[in-house]
Amino acid sequence: MKRNKIYFLLLLTVAMMASPRLHAQKDLQISKVFEEYGKMKGVVLVELTDEVLGNYNFTLFKSITIKDNPSTSKFIRECLKKDESGAKKIKQVVSNGVPTSIYLQLPRKGKDNRLILFNESKTPFSQITLIYIETPSDTEDVLKLLLKKK
């Protein structure tokens, strides 16, 4: 009986170890965006782990930039709408009744804060940017850094 308990604990430990951080965004709908459009023409996909960008450490940084393919924005907005539940909307810009900028703060996962940043611009050309961030730093500080005037 005691041995069975040890085996069970062993099993549990392995199961816990086998859940890598890198799949943390898999529970989100936006992961479909990265998967479906990431390798298409006119798209830039970035995945970066444990990197320091401008004094802040990012556990995970994932971004996708889609150029001249406005049809994807509908799908992305649908994904964002689903991910909005349980998230805090930091910022939303609506243009002609359509949200063109959405910043979401997701519930923390472990010690990391999680952010989703979406932007669609139409001038000078159509460009969609979607960013997913996991960082141990304070969300407000990170946003200040990210969105400071350049």
Place this chain on the structure above:
Amino acid sequence: MNRIHIISPEEADVLLQKYYEGETTNAEEQLIVDFLSQTKIPERFNADKAIFGFFAAKRQKPKAIHIPLMKWASIAAVLFGLIFLGKGFYNDKQNDFTYINGQKHTDRQMVKEQALASLDNLSASCNEIETSAENLRNDDLAASQLQIFCQE
């Protein structure tokens, strides 16, 4: 209970002679085996012992190894975990990447540059909004717009 009859070394000599000539019965062969299996026998039987020992080992039935199901499960889990972690560590090295027009690049500097470029896109749009807001606050702009109505 069957009592084992141990033959004398002289009897063993006779039976071994018969054995090597292929004339022993099963019962006689068992007597030889019983004799040779003793720990203290004359040294002259060492060669015979080795031969019978070899055959005895061959005759042994393989032992069935019983490993409980939980043990199998834990072994499988550990192996799975190791494979998964190994894969994870391997992937970690490959995890910094960028796809540009469907082409994969793993140069870290390049990946970092692309990451910063995507952040620039956001900050640029923020600046755009702020500029628009500033324009709205701009009295000159308001005046120039009102001017249109004055001209009419």
